[in-house]
Amino acid sequence: MSMSEFERQLSDEQEDQVSFSAQGRMLPTDFSEEEIAFAQELDSFFAFDEEEIPPYFAQTLLEPDNPRFRVVEHGFEHKIRARVFRRLHLRHHLSHPRPSFLAAMRNSAVRGPMVALIAACLLFMLFTMAFTHQSFVEGVTLLLHGARSGVYQVHNYPGGVAAPSYRKNHTLGRKDAQPNLISLSAAQQLLHFPMYWPQVTPNNYGLDGINLYQQPAQTWADGPILELQYDYTPPGAPHDTSEIAIREFKPNAAVLQVVEAGAAQTLQVDAQGRAEAIYVNGQWVSLNKFSHRWVYGGRSELIYQRDGVVFWIVSDQRDGIGKDILLQIAQSLQMIHMNHLLHVGVELSNVTQLVGDSSELFAGDIIAVLPDDNLASPYVALVGPDQPPPQEKTVQKRAMHSR
Numbered sequence: 001m002s003m004s005e006f007e008r009q010l011s012d013e014q015e016d017q018v019s020f021s022a023q024g025r026m027l028p029t030d031f032s033e034e035e036i037a038f039a040q041e042l043d044s045f046f047a048f049d050e051e052e053i054p055p056y057f058a059q060t061l062l063e064p065d066n067p068r069f070r071v072v073e074h075g076f077e078h079k080i081r082a083r084v085f086r087r088l089h090l091r092h093h094l095s096h097p098r099p100s101f102l103a104a105m106r107n108s109a110v111r112g113p114m115v116a117l118i119a120a121c122l123l124f125m126l127f128t129m130a131f132t133h134q135s136f137v138e139g140v141t142l143l144l145h146g147a148r149s150g151v152y153q154v155h156n157y158p159g160g161v162a163a164p165s166y167r168k169n170h171t172l173g174r175k176d177a178q179p180n181l182i183s184l185s186a187a188q189q190l191l192h193f194p195m196y197w198p199q200v201t202p203n204n205y206g207l208d209g210i211n212l213y214q215q216p217a218q219t220w221a222d223g224p225i226l227e228l229q230y231d232y233t234p235p236g237a238p239h240d241t242s243e244i245a246i247r248e249f250k251p252n253a254a255v256l257q258v259v260e261a262g263a264a265q266t267l268q269v270d271a272q273g274r275a276e277a278i279y280v281n282g283q284w285v286s287l288n289k290f291s292h293r294w295v296y297g298g299r300s301e302l303i304y305q306r307d308g309v310v311f312w313i314v315s316d317q318r319d320g321i322g323k324d325i326l327l328q329i330a331q332s333l334q335m336i337h338m339n340h341l342l343h344v345g346v347e348l349s350n351v352t353q354l355v356g357d358s359s360e361l362f363a364g365d366i367i368a369v370l371p372d373d374n375l376a377s378p379y380v381a382l383v384g385p386d387q388p389p390p391q392e393k394t395v396q397k398r399a400m401h402s403r
Helices: 003-022 033-045 057-062 076-087 101-107 113-137 184-190 323-331 338-343
Strands: 140-143 149-154 180-183 196-198 200-202 205-213 225-232 243-249 254-260 264-269 275-286 292-306 309-316 333-335 350-354 365-370 379-383 400-402
Touching (some): 140 275, 180 184, 184 205, 184 350, 200 323, 254 275, 264 323, 275 323, 275 365, 292 323, 309 323, 323 333
Parallel strands (some): 149 254, 205 350
Antiparallel strands (some): 180 350, 196 333, 200 400, 254 365, 264 275, 275 292, 292 309, 365 379
16 A cells, blocks of 8 residues: 555545544544444434434443344354254255265165176176167268168167067057058048159059058157058969068158168269168078178168158069169159049058058168267167068069059
């Protein structure tokens, strides 16, 4: 503090004392700045010359040893709070310690085999997360242009695959139960997207069934999943085993099919290098309960998208249905109204409503669902039951025709 500031402060204190002395009250010479300010503030609220004094002012001056007028000690509020909780019989802790996991294990009553079981469960969870995450880290994403769908290529069968969540003993899922049949118009009302129909199919392939899959716990599709099934019927002969299935759904999240690296290729790549369609050669098959591998040359599949609707078109290469025919079917898909179906003479007027998310042609497929479109936190699920190894078949060529 400079000499001028000290003199100014001394002058102010003298002026304060003079003002108080002019009112008949002289401040002690040892009053500090805070005490002088408090005396001035107190004087502005209460007129002592007119006997307007603060409450308990006289008692405070006359009884300084009275406990009621003493300054409370440190921690007074904690003591009062503890006393209130104790009187009300409430549980209360003055502090909130956070013991470590090891300290909690030592202090708990868990001993011996229980500790070992908990440790084993934790290790299993850590290893499962590590292997599953590693398989996705090493994979390559291939997305359709403008769609939240595509494929995810991995080198090995992914770990941590979840089985279908629907119950197989459900009424609509039992083999001995009567299927629930609804009309085409009722099915369209349940769908969250318009129904699409192919205008081109191979010769002697006719529509054999329409399925509507919907399971209560299914979250990766927005609403039910529509599936059109076409069977090969040679002239003058019963149904053959050749089939084509067209699955239509609106994704509720990023839905990628998990395939082996090298099994997928893009078709009709645009100028920015984004795929208009993705062709998948082969599928996952189960060798036994614990082993799976990718088998080429059997199933053929085309993943396609139009107006926010994703199409999975599946057939068998051994029936002569390869990527070129599947691409022609996909390009011929058109939005169909009920009146047009009646006009073109579609005889099948009923839709089979099923619980689940797969027919036999899609069994064994694995999907990676990314709710927030982030590959750091996907979950993988099996679509339908495991697919056994395909049987040997003779490749037959199929010609296309318009419907």
